[in-house]
Amino acid sequence: MSTNALPFKAYSYRNDLKASDFDDTRPTIVFDGECALCSAFIQFVIRHDKREEFQFTTGQSSLGQALFQHYGLDTVNFETNLLISRGKAYAKMSAFSQTTSLLPYPAKFLSLAKYIPSPLDTWLYDLIAQNRYRLFGRADSCLLPDSKLKKRLIE
Template sequence: MTQRTAYSFRTDPIVPAWDDSLGLIVFDGDCILCSRFVQFVLAHDRQAYFRFTTAQGPLGQALYRHYGLDAVDFETNLVIIEGVLHEKLSAFAEVTQRIGGGWQVLSILRQLPRPIADWTYDRIAKNRYAMFGRRESCLMPSALEGRYVG
């Protein structure tokens, strides 16, 4: 299923239910760059708006499949805000907008033409393990306790 309407996952029987009143970031738990992004959000999300799940877990797998995305290579983090999927550089920009503070300036990345933004994001995503490394196991820092959606 590749529905992109808000909250489409609610009616998909393969997607486990979760509290979707808060933002959700689905990240590659094996990717060091992705894990650092999660650590960045944890450090700056003063309102504790975002919840997290790994792409390797049941909810992450179901969401990748629901949106018709590769559920093996995870070449984008998924960010779901108010039921709407954001991916690639748009996801990063939405997160920086939501966490506020000086980081909101990075939300200007939404103004980049989508083909340029996607091309840039795709180059980094395809080479993220070579550039930043890969974890032996998924990141589960103690800071995620209470904010991890399994």
């Protein structure tokens, strides 16, 4: 089961001047704003997050860049979404299963992905991530926020 956060101290980004300037009382998803699959996942979260708990930023934003850099993740290829929740960082399948676990049913059922054994979950996630542009497309620009996203988007 792969539900572990990245091996970093909780709230470690608060000590990083580049990454500390955001409201971390809400779950925050950092995603590739140019990836059609990533943007579709964010739209999925928005549709199911009836209490509007999640907030979002793109990996291309200054905060997204700072968080990816802080956690030693690629700041160009964005081969994972990053979830920051209660000070812990989650990546790859852990980010997916943790995010969906915070949504109401029926979307919460997708959190069962946490039971995919490691390293199979990592292999599967990486396979999709490495081929996401070819399989799902790439936007010419970042996701244009509608009114629902705009008030929850950290730029």
